[in-house]
Amino acid sequence: MAGSGPMTSAQGNAQLRTIAKRQKEVTVLFLLLVFGQVLSAVFIGFAVLLGVVLIVFVVRLMRAMDSRTGVIVLASIGMLVPIINCLVVLVVNLQACSVLQRAGLRVGFIGVADEELGRLDP
Numbered sequence: 001m002a003g004s005g006p007m008t009s010a011q012g013n014a015q016l017r018t019i020a021k022r023q024k025e026v027t028v029l030f031l032l033l034v035f036g037q038v039l040s041a042v043f044i045g046f047a048v049l050l051g052v053v054l055i056v057f058v059v060r061l062m063r064a065m066d067s068r069t070g071v072i073v074l075a076s077i078g079m080l081v082p083i084i085n086c087l088v089v090l091v092v093n094l095q096a097c098s099v100l101q102r103a104g105l106r107v108g109f110i111g112v113a114d115e116e117l118g119r120l121d122p
Contacts, residue, residue, distance in 0.1 A: 013120040015064065016103050022061035023096035024111030029054045030089050055079045058092055065099060 033054055036047035055076055062072045078088045097107045105112050105119075 012103075016100065016105065017117055017120055018064040019061070019096055019099055020105065020112040020117055022057065022064045023093060023100065023107075025057045026054070026061050026089065026093060026096075027110055029057050030093075051079075051085070054085075054089070058089060061092060061096055065096060 029050060033047065033050045036050045039046065058079060059072055059076060062075060067075075075088050075092065078084045100107050100112055105116055
């Protein structure tokens with residue numbers, strides 16, 4: 001959450017909700033991608049589609065965390081390379097978890113629970 005100066009509590013909570021939502025989306029899509037790669041011998045289109053969708057959602061998560069444009073572009077290019085794509089998802093996911101945990105939210109396997117996000121509502 002680097003970037004644009006002082007933030008009100010409501011703005012910070014809205015950004016945390018966005019990061020939590022995007023982090024959960026990326027985690028679920030990554031798990032689907034791994035599953036899709038296992039099935040790729042049969043459903044090659046499924047794995048390719050999920051790979052493209054995962055790139056979009058990683059970019060959305062990075063934008064929610066106010067990542068720099070150059071870093072987002074490099075991460076997107078890295079997402080096109082096997083093995084590197086796993087490392088990119090891991091690093092971005094760890095960054096999102098760190099932001100959420102510093103805000104006092106408990107991050108589970110698939111992200112922050114909806115009940116936990118309810119604490120951010122005014």
